Structure formats: structure tokens, C-alpha cells
Amino acid sequence: MIAGRDRKPSTPSGAPHLPRSFFDRPVLDVAPDLLGHVLVRTTPQGRMQLRITEVEAYAGEADPGSHAYRGRTERNASMFGPPGHAYVYFIYGMWYSLNLVCGSEGEASGVLIRAGEILEGADQARHRRPKARKDAELAKGPARLATALAVDRELNGTDVCSQDEAAPLSIRAGEPAPPDAIKSGPRTGVGGEGAHHPWRFWLADDPTVSPYRPHKPRNRRAALDAGRSAP
Numbered sequence: 336m337i338a339g340r341d342r343k344p345s346t347p348s349g350a351p352h353l354p355r356s357f358f359d360r361p362v363l364d365v366a367p368d369l370l371g372h373v374l375v376r377t378t379p380q381g382r383m384q385l386r387i388t389e390v391e392a393y394a395g396e397a398d399p400g401s402h403a404y405r406g407r408t409e410r411n412a413s414m415f416g417p418p419g420h421a422y423v424y425f426i427y428g429m430w431y432s433l434n435l436v437c438g439s440e441g442e443a444s445g446v447l448i449r450a451g452e453i454l455e456g457a458d459q460a461r462h463r464r465p466k467a468r469k470d471a472e473l474a475k476g477p478a479r480l481a482t483a484l485a486v487d488r489e490l491n492g493t494d495v496c497s498q499d500e501a502a503p504l505s506i507r508a509g510e511p512a513p514p515d516a517i518k519s520g521p522r523t524g525v526g527g528e529g530a531h532h533p534w535r536f537w538l539a540d541d542p543t544v545s546p547y548r549p550h551k552p553r554n555r556r557a558a559l560d561a562g563r564s565a566p
Contacts, residue, residue, distance in 0.1 A: 383456030
């Protein structure tokens, strides 16, 4: 991408929103199918579009890696709601992460949006991510993505299937990724029983995809030190 200019969006403003039925399916079907579709974020500064290039699936109470593994809490309540809504959480006291709820209501499964390519609104992303060395790094990883798109807990519970053109967050149909372009492997940073589930999906050879890192036990101080340059 040329510095200082947006790439021409591959998804026109009139592209259809993904219907709720898209999300009302098993999480392992929804996650890879999201690749290539477009996340639209509307802020006071204007509209942003992001082509989704990397995701991770979390299977609710059946998945030790999921926030919902031990049941419903005030923090994770959005995961138990209807499919097609956002679940936003704060991690290590520093970063937000964006997830899309899927499966039947009450299942609490969701897809973490790990990375993407900014198609529109790159100037906003550059302003929020001044340490990014190139545009491919603006939303390369879930914390960077959330920072670039101004995602915080105010978006928790947002209906991403809303037909409202002014909706703060929505998903529009993009160009679905062909099966042979999709890779899968273990989720980043997940330990314990869920460490080896191949539930991370990404577009092969895409420069916006984040590097895989295995789980490493860490204390809060280590997390803070590691996070100083992440956003």
C-alpha cells in the first residue's frame, strides 16, 4: 500500500451486510468463512474498512481457551447473547480485542478478529498507530487492530448485522477466500488443553497476518514490559 493513500476499497458501500444466519452456525464453520469479508467501523472521524485476514475460533464452555469456559459472568455476558454481536474485552489491563459472537444463543462461542488490511480510513489508523513502520502493520494482531479501529468496551454487544448505515460496527460481504488460500494452526498464546487445537485461520502469504507465538506463562510485569511497543 502506498503511504498516505487508501487502497481502493474492494467492498463498495452498497455491499450487503452479512446476515445473522451467517453467524448462527458452528464457530469452526464461521471462523474461516469470515476471511476476506470486510469489517466496517464508523467513527466521528469517518468510515474505516478492514479486510479480515486472520481469525481464531473459541468454542465457549467446551473450550478451555475460551473466556466462557467456566460459565457466564458479567464480563463475558455478550458471548451468551444472540449471534452476530460484538464481544469486546480488555486484556492485561492494556489492550482491547474484538470478537464476533456466533452459534446459537447461549452457546457462547466466538471468533477473535486477529488481523486485517485497512482498505479505507488508513489515515485514522496511522494517527492511532504512529509506531507502525508500514501500513501492513496497522492492524497486524488483535491489539493493534483494536487500536487502529478505535475499538473499546463501548462497542461491546454491538449488533454487527445492523442494516443502519451509521452503525458503529458492521460486517459486509467481501470476496470470500478460496479454500486453498486458507491455512490453519494452533491459536496464538493459548495454553493448557486447548493449546494444540488448529483453530487459528489465516490467508496464506498475506503481509498483514500476525506471527504465531506459543503460550508462555507470564506475570503482569512481563506483560506490561512486552506491551510497551505493541500498539
